[in-house]
Amino acid sequence: MVVAWVFVGLVVGALVAAATMMKKSQALREQVSAAEARARVGEALHQAAVESLERERADHVEAVANMEALFEATSSRVLANSMTQFNETQERILRERDSKLKDSLGPLEELLAQYKSSLEGFDKNHREALFDVKTRAGELLAAQLKTQEETSRLNQLLGRSADRGRWGEIQLANVMEASGLRANIDFDLQVTQSGEAGQRQRPDCIVKLPNNTTIVIDAKFPFANFEKALASESPSERRLYEEKSASDLREHVKVLATKSYWQALDFSPEFTVCFVPSDAALAAAYEADANLHTYATEKRVLLVGPTNLLALLWSAAEVLQRHAFASNAQEILRAATELYGRIRVVAGPLAKLGKSLNDSVSSYNEAIASVESRLIPIARRVRQLDGATGAKPIDDLKEITSSAKKLDAPKWGADLGDPELALQSEIIELEAYEEDGDEEVEGWGARAE
Known part of the structure; x- marks a missing residue:
């Protein structure tokens, strides 16, 4: 009985276990189905993700290609612009540098030109100097040879x-x-x-x-x-x-x-x-x-010796020259003294000439006064007549108001009242008259010839 119960218990336990197992199996099948469904969904999602990733990858590749193309184009354009700007900048810098360099090198070029000209002149002078040196050397050699000959001859001559x-x-x-x-x-x-x-x-x-x-x-x-x-x-x-x-x-x-x-x-x-x-x-x-x-x-x-003798002779020449200067100075002093005496003697005739000029001026003024008071009024009345209307008018006659400057006798060192001076003046006048007479005689003689 017990065994039956045990058996029944085992059967019941087996049934219960089988039922439990069935439930668990069903649950497992459901889980497996769910897992398979999830797996299919995951696979689908994975496939979709893969496809999306492929599309994104393709888009990325395309975008990268586009970006590369754009970057390349942009880089080329930027590089071209940069190069253009760089070239322009470099050209401007070069122009400025050339300008500054020309300004800086201008004086240097002038100096170089001057140096070249000087160098050419120096070269020309050098050639001329070299030619002159060669000529001088030849002359010196010839002179040396001649000197040697003269020395030899001199040695022979000086034996006596x-x-x-x-x-x-x-x-x-x-x-x-x-x-x-x-x-x-x-x-x-x-x-x-x-x-x-x-x-x-x-x-x-x-x-x-x-x-x-x-x-x-x-x-x-x-x-x-x-x-x-x-x-x-x-x-x-x-x-x-x-x-x-x-x-x-x-x-x-x-x-x-x-x-x-x-x-x-x-x-x-x-x-x-x-x-x-x-x-x-x-x-x-x-x-x-x-x-x-x-x-x-x-x-x-x-x-x-020759040097000391030359110095001695130079001193003698200086003494002679100074003596000649002193002699000339004495002659000049004598001539100046004689000139002063002659000027002093001439003062008398000059004073007489001034007095004569003043007398002539006085006579001229008196004649002018007489003409103006006696003749000119009558002449003007005659001109006013009908028959003399074409005659030219008479110019006004003016008196001479200036006179000869009085001779300052003290300045001339002369006494105009000195009889000796008057006598010397008369002698000078007589000599001048005789010279004029001789000239007239010579003139008459020449005309007679």
Whole structure:
């Protein structure tokens, strides 16, 4: 029984379970159906969404394409406008820059043009200068060759004492010419004179100064040892010959001192100028003999080279020029004094001429008064007659109211009442009359011829 009940319970439980299961299955089927329906709806929605997405994607692609096309067109237009503006701006900037650059470069161009012109001129001058330099170089070379020839010939000539003396005379003549003094006027060369004891002397040059003052110049120089000193290559040998040259010059000074050229000349200072034709020779002599200058001064001999002699002669030329100016000034003063005296003498005739002019004016005024009071009234009455109506009227006669200016005798330094001045005036008038008479006679003679 129990088993039955158990069985019944199992059956009932199975039925209940089956019923429950059926309900759950039904619910599941419904859920599945609902899920399938939802799935179909979701699929449809998904499909719709996919289609919508595809459409949106296509629209997006189209929009993007349109936007790209629009952007490209806009970009091209903007770029074109920008480029146009940029080009215009750049062109304007370039024009402004060119204008400013031209303004800035204008002076530079002018300077460049001037520089080019100057460069061309410099190049031309350079070529001319180069040509001139070449010409001068050729001339210098020719002169050098000629100098070498002259030096060689001079060395040959200076081997003899007479020729050495001649060289000194030539150098002296050159210095005299450079001094500005006039030959045979301001100085004489190779003048022969007699010494104090009657011996014959011939100084090389005598310079003439104002007041009959003269300066004697001797141009003889012992050249032999100095020439050997120049030709020496050894310093000790050169020194030896320089000392010998100084000794020769000292001996020459001694000889000049015995000649006493100034004693044969009036107003000549008691010294003789010894001209050494070379400053180098004189300097070498002073270096070799330190007491040579003192010795020559004590012997009343002045040792000079070309430079010192030229300075001395320039001083002499200045003295002569100032003396000439002073002489001219004295002549001008004498002429001015004579002119003043003549002007003073002329004052008398001028005073007489003024008095004569005033007398003539007075006579003229009296004649005018007489004519106006006696003749003109009658002449005017005659003109008023019928037969003289065509006659021209008589002009009014005017008196002369001005008179000759009175001579201011004190200004002329003359006394018009001085008999001597009157006599001198009469002499001047007589001389003028005689000159006029001579001219008339000459004129008559010329007409007679």
